[in-house]
Amino acid sequence: xxxxxxxxxxxxxxxxxxxxxxxxxxxxxxxxxxxxxxxxxxxxxxxxxxxxxxxxxxxxxxxxxxxxxxxxxxxxxxxxxxxxxxxxxxxxxxxxxxxxxxxxxxxxxxxxxxxxxxxxxxxxxxxxxxxxxxxxxxxxxxxxxxxxxxxxxxxxxxxxxxxxxxxxxxxxxxxxxxxxxxxxxxxxxxxxxxxxxxxxxxxxxxxxxxxxxxxxxxxxxxxxxx
Numbered sequence: 001x002x003x004x005x006x007x008x009x010x011x012x013x014x015x016x017x018x019x020x021x022x023x024x025x026x027x028x029x030x031x032x033x034x035x036x037x038x039x040x041x042x043x044x045x046x047x048x049x050x051x052x053x054x055x056x057x058x059x060x061x062x063x064x065x066x067x068x069x070x071x072x073x074x075x076x077x078x079x080x081x082x083x084x085x086x087x088x089x090x091x092x093x094x095x096x097x098x099x100x101x102x103x104x105x106x107x108x109x110x111x112x113x114x115x116x117x118x119x120x121x122x123x124x125x126x127x128x129x130x131x132x133x134x135x136x137x138x139x140x141x142x143x144x145x146x147x148x149x150x151x152x153x154x155x156x157x158x159x160x161x162x163x164x165x166x167x168x169x170x171x172x173x174x175x176x177x178x179x180x181x182x183x184x185x186x187x188x189x190x191x192x193x194x195x196x197x198x199x200x201x202x203x204x205x206x207x208x209x210x211x212x213x214x215x216x217x218x219x220x221x222x223x224x225x226x
Contacts, residue, residue: 022120026095026113030128033091033111036068037208038125040144041077041135051166052077054201055135056084058165061205063090067212070095070129072121073105073112077135082108095121122147130215131161131208136169152194153187161211162195163204170197 030036039059045052059069059081069085071078073094085092086108094109098116105112115121126148134145145164151157164170174197181187198204 019117019120022115022117023123026115026120026124027127029111029113030093030124033068033093033128035130035212036070036091036093036128037062037131037133038070038129039077039081039133039135040072040137040141041081042137042141043072043074043076043078044138045076045080045136047080051136051169052080054165055080055133056087057201058133058205059084059090059092060088061201062208063088063092065205065209065212066090067208068093070125071109072097072140073109075104075106077137079106079108082106086110095124097121126151126157129160131163131211133163133165133204136166142173149191149194153191159194161207163207164195164197165199165201165204167197167199 037059039055041051041055055077061084062069063085068091069081070093071081073082073096078094082092082094083106091111092109093111093113094105096105096109096112096114097118098114105114113124115124122144125144132144132148134141148157149162152159152162164174174192177187177192182189182192196204196207198207
């Protein structure tokens with residue numbers, strides 16, 4: 001037997017148990033939290049950035065309306081949202097991931113959960129959220145946006161509020177989606193109605209609160225990936 005394959009065949013089956021442990025631990029914690037709002041965005045955004053302040057404001061208002069806030073648990077926009085939720089007296093959840101750079105847990109998450117695997121973390125973002133805010137960000141934020149909007153388009157999750165915050169940041173992507181995707185019939189024109197584009201933190205919060213009033217109390221709220 002090739003010695004290079006031995007560690008793989010010995011270790012890989014045990015990896016299943018580590019994956020299971022991540023799901024069991026995170027499900028146990030998050031199932032007690034109730035319907036939440038996930039706020040995505042760049043780890044590189046500084047506290048003096050307007051987007052940092054907007055994320056902090058939105059999270060604070062959501063917490064005041066008894067809505068827990070979930071983030072990736074790191075710095076930048078994630079810190080801002082966890083900070084705002086904590087300031088609003090709410091549950092401030094950080095799903096932190098082990099990375100070689102940039103990612104480190106922020107001190108404002110009062111319910112931190114740690115992950116080794118991206119895919120188990122992504123399941124938790126979606127499973128326990130009833131609204132998603134996408135602040136300006138890089139590859140990670142784009143990945144999360146397209147993951148969630150694909151689930152909405154294919155009706156794997158309900159028509160939760162999906163909010164793109166920052167018109168200037170997102171306009172190039174949306175222009176490309178209209179030309180390269182809609183014009184070439186890769187998506188339907190109606191697929192561009194799956195999200196709200198805004199620069200207004202109050203509008204974003206109101207959109208989420210309107211949805212909550214529409215669907216009723218938390219126990220009757222549709223959940224993703226049931």
